Amino acid sequence: MSARIRVLGAGVAGLAAALELAQAGAEVEVLEIGAQPGGDGASPFAGGMLAPWCECVSAEPLVAELGRQALDWWPRQFDGTVRNGTLVLAAARDVGELEAFAHRSDNYRRLAGDGIAALEPDLAGRFRHGLLFADEAHLDPRAALAALALRLEELGVAVRYGVDARGQADDGRIVLDCRGYAARDRLPELRGVRGEMLLLHCEAMRFARPIRLLHPRGMHYLVPRGDGLYMLGGSMLESDDAGAISARSLMELLNAAYALHPALAEARIVELGHGLRPAFPDNLPRLEQRDGRWHLNGLFRHGYLLAPALARQAAARLLEVA
Incomplete structure (x- = not known):
C-alpha cells in the first residue's frame, strides 16, 4: 500500500x-x-532567480549548497527555465560594492564595458565593470x-x-x-519578511538575463519575464504588514530602474505586488x-x-x- x-x-x-x-x-x-x-x-x-552563487554573498553557505540542486531540478520540471546567467553591475561611483560582492562569491567572470555591451546591447556605454555568473538561471x-x-x-x-x-x-x-x-x-x-515588486512593460529595452544593480544601500534587480515584461524587486523589510506597497519602496524601486537605464522611466507599471516571506530566526x-x-x-x-x-x-x- x-x-x-x-x-x-x-x-x-x-x-x-x-x-x-x-x-x-x-x-x-x-x-x-x-x-x-x-x-x-x-x-x-x-x-524567480536560481542564483546560488549570487545569494551566497548574503546567505549562509547551506543556501548555496542546497540551491545548486535547483539548477538541475527546474529544467526537468518546467521547460520555461532560462539559463542565461546573472549580470551584476554597479555605477562607477559604487565600484567598491562590486568588489565586495566579488570577494564574497565565486564562479563568476569579470566583464569590462565591452563585455557588458556584448551580453546586453542596450547597456552599451553605461557600465564599466560587471560580474557574470554564467551558470545561474531564472524563471x-x-x-x-x-x-x-x-x-x-x-x-x-x-x-x-x-x-x-x-x-x-x-x-x-x-x-x-x-x-x-x-x-x-x-x-x-516564524517571522514575515516583506518583499515588494513592480511588474513593468517596456518595449524599448531587451534584456536576456536578470540584472542585479548594487549600491551602498543594498541591491535591486530586474528580471525578464518575456514579451517586454520585467519584474523589478529587491526590497526586504522586517515587517509582517500585509498592506499595500509603501511610497518609499516604490520610489527606491523606480530610482533603481532609472539608474540601470533612463529608458525604463517610460515603462508602464503593469502591477504592484508584495508578499510576506517566511523566515526562522x-x-x-x-x-x-x-x-x-x-x-x-x-x-x-x-x-x-x-x-x-x-x-x-x-x-x-x-x-x-x-
Whole structure:
C-alpha cells in the first residue's frame, strides 16, 4: 500500500514536495486555501532567480549548497527555465560594492564595458565593470507554479483550492505543512519578511538575463519575464504588514530602474505586488516534525532556489516513516 500524504499549501514548497512524493509513488493530495497555485502567499511575487552563487554573498553557505540542486531540478520540471546567467553591475561611483560582492562569491567572470555591451546591447556605454555568473538561471514564478500544478494533475494528484486546512481531519494521512507564513498558528517563531515588486512593460529595452544593480544601500534587480515584461524587486523589510506597497519602496524601486537605464522611466507599471516571506530566526529552512505533523518552512527569500532540495528531503523522510 502506498503512503498517503496530505500537503498543506500550494506555494512553491508545497507543489515541489507534492511532486517529489507523487513521483516516488505516494498517494498525495494538496490543500490550498487560495483560488490558484501560490494562493495568497509570497510565491507568485518572487523574483524567480536560481542564483546560488549570487545569494551566497548574503546567505549562509547551506543556501548555496542546497540551491545548486535547483539548477538541475527546474529544467526537468518546467521547460520555461532560462539559463542565461546573472549580470551584476554597479555605477562607477559604487565600484567598491562590486568588489565586495566579488570577494564574497565565486564562479563568476569579470566583464569590462565591452563585455557588458556584448551580453546586453542596450547597456552599451553605461557600465564599466560587471560580474557574470554564467551558470545561474531564472524563471517566471507564476508560470512555474502552473506547470507544477499541471504535472501533479497528470500524475493523478488532486489539488483542492479554496480549502481551509485548519478545518480538515487528518484521516490517517501523514500531513506535510508547507503553508509558509500562514503556518504561524503552529510555528510561532516564524517571522514575515516583506518583499515588494513592480511588474513593468517596456518595449524599448531587451534584456536576456536578470540584472542585479548594487549600491551602498543594498541591491535591486530586474528580471525578464518575456514579451517586454520585467519584474523589478529587491526590497526586504522586517515587517509582517500585509498592506499595500509603501511610497518609499516604490520610489527606491523606480530610482533603481532609472539608474540601470533612463529608458525604463517610460515603462508602464503593469502591477504592484508584495508578499510576506517566511523566515526562522536563523534565516535557514527547516524540515521538522512537530505536534503530529511535518513542517517544511522558512525558505525566506530563496523559495524557488531551495524548494527542490527541501522537497527531495521531505519525500525521503516521509516515505521512510510511512
